[in-house]
């Protein structure tokens with residue numbers, strides 16, 4: 001069975017088993033290695049991608065659930081002005097150490113700011129709490145979110 | 152800013168460990184080479200998210216003025232990179248950084264003398280800017296890169312120069328190397344490697360570390376093989392490989408279901424804190440930070456203040472499960488790994504497989520932050536085992552989240568027993584005893600094939616190697632006794648290291664080793680004693696300190712605290728101070744938090760004041776201090792590995808919770824810069840005082856003294872009930 005996925009504005013015909021979690025299709029089939037696997041259990045946020053503008057974890061849900069949806073991965077985040085502003089803010093605020101959590105956090109922040117250009121602290125906490133960072137880059141990530149938002 | 156030739160000055164660093172890297176690699180060319188107009192730094196230290204690459208580039212840039220964009224770090228690969236052992240102990244800046252700075256200064260002076268020989272004038276008349284030498288008052292301009300071909304390959308590195316002049320607090324903030332790619336998702340981790348004809352591999356784990364593989368259902372094996380999967384078995388080591396990752400994961404689950412394990416007696420379900428006692432311990436009197444074989448005197452009976460502090464087994468919990476790519480050509484075994492010690496790992500793997508050292512080549516490729524000895528080395532060796540069974544096929548082996556949680560070497564559980572006698576508002580006599588299993592479980596060559604014995608898979612092979620009992624680590628401030636020796640001047644001290652082995656779990660190095668529990672204990676105890684004497688905490692510490700830089704840190708912290716608003720009801724503030732290994736970065740921390748009705752701790756504010764000598768990368772240093780604080784806060788509030796006879800129970804982020812964005816305080820870091828002092832690492836300097844400052848703040852808020860991590864709501868309620 002062939003699925004049709006729209007990723008970063010391009011349509012791909014995918015032949016993976018329909019039960020394959022999206023992340024393996026992205027990384028293994030399509031060579032989009034920017035999305036990271038941290039747990040495969042929807043517990044750490046490393047694998048977040050945008051689906052129709054929302055941050056969605058890609059490590060459990062089967063690829064068939066994404067048929068005909070608009071997917072944006074970290075590789076396509078710079079396609080919008082908000083995405084670029086978020087990347088730039090992470091860079092300016094040096095919001096990473098090992099950087100393994102960064103893609104997921106950039107995606108989550110982009111989703112948040114697309115929805116709410118000036119989120120309050122609670123909204124930021126809510127959006128980022130699904131994401132782990134073991135290096136403790138949290139304060140710099142929060143500074144980056146503040147910089148990218150219209151506050 | 153143009154750089155002038157610096158006169159040869161007094162050594163910028165004390166006679167410490169900083170030269171160890173240089174002693175083994177004495178030539179400029181061991182550290183710095185050029186390719187065209189690009190400078191290539193050679194280092195044996197690897198970037199584990201601690202931003203050592205950024206610091207090394209900055210150091211080179213400071214001394215040679217070559218623009219940032221033209222400086223690269225050579226791949227860290229055995230046989231090519233300098234052998235600098237293991238990237239650990241916050242030694243990278245001190246060792247590799249010192250070597251590189253010395254090499255860069257030597258090279259600069261050497262090239263200036265070449266310019267003088269060609270065009271005359273005094274060395275002091277030549278100025279160096281952006282990698283170009285120019286002679287003032289003339290239009291002589293020489294690119295450093297043009298001089299390079301004429302520098303002899305055997306110029307030795309000269310030591311003892313002052314670093315390039317820099318005004319105090321004119322702090323460099325270089326952009327972190329790799330960050331641009333990270334925000335674009337273009338930074339390559341070992342997990343992302345993709346080679347032609349590569350296969351993915353997974354290991355099928357037993358229920359626990361003492362189980363053995365009795366049998367596998369043969370029909371499942373036949374079916375999986377027919378479906379194109381390779382199954383690799385060596386005793387109880389079992390792995391599966393195939394071309395696509397998700398099918399491999401599914402097949403590995405199937406294979407796991409077809410295994411019949413002999414569970415033996417199971418994991419010892421003993422209470423580790425009961426086991427941490429002197430009865431079964433190898434005991435050492437610690438003198439001057441170093442364990443000795445001197446007889447252990449009886450403790451002074453006048454020590455009437457006593458307290459015991461405990462830390463459970465905890466995990467490194469890298470965000471990315473470990474991974475490695477291995478390729479056996481039939482002649483050579485090439486491994487790409489995020490190991491922190493590629494040379495010791497190479498030696499251990501060669502020994503395990505009966506290969507010559509030259510047959511094994513390891514290249515470091517980044518993984519996610521590791522904070523010590525996680526699964527990297529074990530995953531690397533497992534990839535090798537699979538690759539050896541599939542000659543000619545590159546193998547990318549990944550651990551699962553569950554593998555990482557349950558099978559990485561844990562940080563040792565610890566207990567610290569303190570006692571003191573007070574006199575005139577000061578501590579007159581002090582005793583500290585530390586109890587723990589080893590913190591040194593990394594594979595590295597040693598007696599009884601220590602290297603192979605410390606690679607997990609070897610324990611399960613048909614011809615098993617290890618595990619072996621650990622020899623006590625007798626180094627100064629090594630292992631569990633790191634920072635056991637108080638930084639304070641107490642008139643009489645009695646310090647004992649107690650190595651307890653035969654405990655339930657394999658353990659190894661985690662960020663700051665024993666210093667986490669030792670500083671938690673000492674700095675909590677200082678708080679208790681100060682309160683007992685009604686002496687303010689800053690004053691009480693000052694009364695036992697002479698080091699002006701320690702006093703400087705405390706003074707700055709106290710100034711900042713004095714500007715803070717008073718604490719509300721249910722909230723509290725605590726402070727702590729420590730100097731890592733009593734000779735590296737000095738850190739003072741103040742924490743404000745509140746404890747709600749459900750006994751949950753909410754972190755509100757943290758002030759961190761640090762003196763790491765000459766600041767090389769202000770932002771990197773700050774990130775390390777913040778990161779150390781938050782990791783320690785996570786240990787303190789949430790983390791503990793759990794198990795029963797059947798195996799490890801903490802196998803994911805639900806059963807082993809850690810800190811998240813919903814409990815991140817406002818954190819302010821202040822760096823006290825000393826441009827002419829040695830630069831020392833700070834990656835491990837903040838966790839110890841962070842734990843104690845939190846414990847002290849909890850007491851301030853609740854009058855409950857928490858002496859065992861983690862401070863969960865249950866633990867807080869139980870402690871309150873017991874008091």
Ligand code: FES
Pocket residue numbers: 036037038039040041042043044045046047048057058059060
């Ligand atoms: S990898 Fe998807 S949430 Fe962790």
Ligand code: FES
Pocket residue numbers: 096097098099100101102132133134135136137200470519520
């Ligand atoms: S920067 Fe390493 S996990 Fe976040």
